[in-house]
Amino acid sequence: MSQNTLRRVSPIVYVMLLAAMVIFLVPIYMAIITALKNPAEIRLATAWHLPSYPYWQSFVEAYNMLLPSLRNSLILTITGTVLSSLVGSINGFVFSKNRFRGSEIVFTLFLFGMFIPYQIILIPLFQLLRAIGIYGSLYGLILAHVVYGIPITTLIFRNFYDQIPNSLVESARLDGAGFFGLYGRLFLPLSVPGFVVVGIWQFTQIWNEFLWGVTLTKQSSQPVTVGLAQLAGGQAVNWNLPMAGSFLAGFPVLLIYIFFGRYFIRGLLAGSVKE
Amino acid sequence: MVGSKKNTVYSMLVLLPSLILLLIFVYGFIGNSFYVSLTDWGTGAALRENPLKNLIGLENYRQLFTGAIHDRFRQDLVNAIFYSLFLVAGTLGLGLFLAIMLDKGPKGENTLRTVFLFPMALSFVVTGTIWRWIFSPKGGVNLIPTWFGKERGEFLWLSSREQVAVFNWQNVPQIVALILFIIFALLLYGGWKKGRQTQIIWGAVLSGLMLFYALVLHNLLPPIIPYEEFHGFSLATIGIIIAAVWQYSGYTMALYLAGLRGLPVAMYESAKMDGASDITYYLKIAIPNMWPITLSAIIIISHISLKLFALIFSMAGADNASTGHPSVLMYLITFRANNFAVGAAISVILFLMAALFIIPYLIQSYRARR
Numbered sequence: 001m002s003q004n005t006l007r008r009v010s011p012i013v014y015v016m017l018l019a020a021m022v023i024f025l026v027p028i029y030m031a032i033i034t035a036l037k038n039p040a041e042i043r044l045a046t047a048w049h050l051p052s053y054p055y056w057q058s059f060v061e062a063y064n065m066l067l068p069s070l071r072n073s074l075i076l077t078i079t080g081t082v083l084s085s086l087v088g089s090i091n092g093f094v095f096s097k098n099r100f101r102g103s104e105i106v107f108t109l110f111l112f113g114m115f116i117p118y119q120i121i122l123i124p125l126f127q128l129l130r131a132i133g134i135y136g137s138l139y140g141l142i143l144a145h146v147v148y149g150i151p152i153t154t155l156i157f158r159n160f161y162d163q164i165p166n167s168l169v170e171s172a173r174l175d176g177a178g179f180f181g182l183y184g185r186l187f188l189p190l191s192v193p194g195f196v197v198v199g200i201w202q203f204t205q206i207w208n209e210f211l212w213g214v215t216l217t218k219q220s221s222q223p224v225t226v227g228l229a230q231l232a233g234g235q236a237v238n239w240n241l242p243m244a245g246s247f248l249a250g251f252p253v254l255l256i257y258i259f260f261g262r263y264f265i266r267g268l269l270a271g272s273v274k275e
Numbered sequence: 276m277v278g279s280k281k282n283t284v285y286s287m288l289v290l291l292p293s294l295i296l297l298l299i300f301v302y303g304f305i306g307n308s309f310y311v312s313l314t315d316w317g318t319g320a321a322l323r324e325n326p327l328k329n330l331i332g333l334e335n336y337r338q339l340f341t342g343a344i345h346d347r348f349r350q351d352l353v354n355a356i357f358y359s360l361f362l363v364a365g366t367l368g369l370g371l372f373l374a375i376m377l378d379k380g381p382k383g384e385n386t387l388r389t390v391f392l393f394p395m396a397l398s399f400v401v402t403g404t405i406w407r408w409i410f411s412p413k414g415g416v417n418l419i420p421t422w423f424g425k426e427r428g429e430f431l432w433l434s435s436r437e438q439v440a441v442f443n444w445q446n447v448p449q450i451v452a453l454i455l456f457i458i459f460a461l462l463l464y465g466g467w468k469k470g471r472q473t474q475i476i477w478g479a480v481l482s483g484l485m486l487f488y489a490l491v492l493h494n495l496l497p498p499i500i501p502y503e504e505f506h507g508f509s510l511a512t513i514g515i516i517i518a519a520v521w522q523y524s525g526y527t528m529a530l531y532l533a534g535l536r537g538l539p540v541a542m543y544e545s546a547k548m549d550g551a552s553d554i555t556y557y558l559k560i561a562i563p564n565m566w567p568i569t570l571s572a573i574i575i576i577s578h579i580s581l582k583l584f585a586l587i588f589s590m591a592g593a594d595n596a597s598t599g600h601p602s603v604l605m606y607l608i609t610f611r612a613n614n615f616a617v618g619a620a621i622s623v624i625l626f627l628m629a630a631l632f633i634i635p636y637l638i639q640s641y642r643a644r645r
Binding site for chain 2: 009013014016017020021024025026027030031034044045047048087090091093094098100103104105106107108109110111112113115116117118119120121122123124125147148150151154178179180204207208209210211214215225226228229232233239242243245246249250253254256257258261264265268269
């Protein structure tokens with residue numbers, strides 16, 4: 001419904017929205033107050049109480065424990081994001097502006113890879129990585145993220161390039177631009193917003209991934225999600241550390257969401273809304 | 276738009292590396308998992324470079340569905356269905372509710388949208404860790420009754436062994452036949468209403484067969500397992516469902532809000548002119564008009580519900596039998612017990628469940644694009 005139809009928003013709506021907002025923020029509240037409590041102060045009976053004073057030490061401890069896996073995640077995520085965005089861009093260029101007989105079928109074949117539950121490829125992937133000697137290293141994880149990232153990055157770039165008018169392409173071709181000239185001189189410079197959407201999407205996906213992290217790595221190459229699961233997984237855990245760890249592991253993506261939320265939502269809708 | 280011949284050659288060359296990778300990593304690997312599921316890989320030295328594998332047909336599947344040692348798989352499968360149903364119902368219901376509240380453009384709309392959507396950006400491991408603390412038996416939500424002067428709640432959110440809607444696994448073929456009967460009977464009814472003869476015949480034959488099986492044949496055949504085995508909705512999954520609904524309702528809200536804003540203003544105005552209240556407008560006009568959005572949301576959320584692995588793992592632990600899911604069991608059987616063949620069989624079952632939603636969706640979007 002458009003914004004210009006002036007309508008009164010009833011107070012009941014505000015009350016319900018406010019209640020929903022409070023409920024949605026409960027996990028954040030719990031995480032903050034627990035992370036900031038002195039471990040001695042954390043008791044189940046007072047789980048909802050504010051800390052009597054902020055105790056920052058847990059963040060330092062959790063940071064030190066998660067540091068190796070944070071470093072792994074950073075390398076993994078940046079490399080994976082850059083590579084899969086580049087592949088997706090040139091693929092999207094073909095599927096949008098250089099269609100050929102059967103290209104729609106190839107595109108559908110591509111898309112299928114986005115929707116499979118990844119358990120179905122896990123055993124052969126595990127075997128292949130072992131066979132070529134990169135099992136348990138970051139290279140194996142990067143390879144998996146780049147390959148299985150192709151469908152979504154291709155889809156988003158295709159939708160993005162569809163918005164570039166065909167007349168522009170025609171006139172560039174009349175001026176003698178070939179396939180790569182057209183891509184390199186016209187499309188790539190226009191692609192910055194596309195790269196932002198794809199980059200943000202891939203960054204959050206790779207950063208948040210857990211299944212491959214827990215099955216295809218060794219201690220030395222664990223991503224932060226696995227590091228956090230281990231930090232939190234022990235029996236009789238001290239809850240200040242997992243909560244502080246959750247903040248550290250969620251911080252980079254939360255930061256991206258707060259500053260680039262618009263683009264994140266575009267990536268989110270790309271997988272579900274057809275043009 | 277179609278380019279020149281030279282362009283087509285370049286296009287194909289550019290796509291070739293991606294195509295080869297996907298043919299191997301998606302299609303080849305799916306085929307390989309299916310093959311592995313037909314072997315006995317995992318009974319011997321499974322991690323050797325060239326492990327012994329013998330083809331044993333569908334034995335792994337038979338064991339999963341009727342074998343005595345795999346009763347956990349059967350409960351996990353039941354859990355998976357309930358996870359999907361409740362996740363779809365919860366996210367669609369809450370998402371639609373939030374979208375309708377926001378549709379009128381209240382003050383602070385941007386802030387509210389941001390709050391409802393931020394959980395989507397976080398990893399299931401991060402949110403699962405936090406929710407585990409919220410659902411701890413002697414703290415968190417169980418303390419809420421004490422604010423109102425009542426006793427502390429005693430429910431074991433993530434470890435309760437209680438089940439409701441319990442049924443005997445021996446009756447599953449009968450239940451499935453009855454569900455199929457209903458589907459085929461609806462087909463028959465639809466054919467009768469639209470006067471389609473072939474549809475009437477097929478509907479009548481298939482629904483008749485299903486009813487015959489459920490009422491007569493099922494009682495004559497030997498039971499699929501020799502003893503009674505009970506499964507049902509495990510109450511320990513409620514906590515995980517709540518966490519998952521919290522995480523994904525923002526997504527359905529965004530979908531529905533885009534849908535509501537996309538409806539023509541005239542639609543609202545003419546409804547108002549006819550004296551319809553806001554509630555009538557949403558129920559009778561807006562929601563039915565957003566059916567395509569609802570359909571794709573159902574498909575996508577059902578698909579997400581098959582990927583709850585990380586949330587269950589971090590909230591309840593992989594070994595927790597009450598909250599299990601086939602994806603978690605696949606991990607345990609493959610990577611902890613090294614029983615690759617049975618792990619592959621579970622992954623194939625998961626894949627087929629996803630394909631049920633995904634293949635019609637892809638065919639439909641292919642047709643729409645062409």
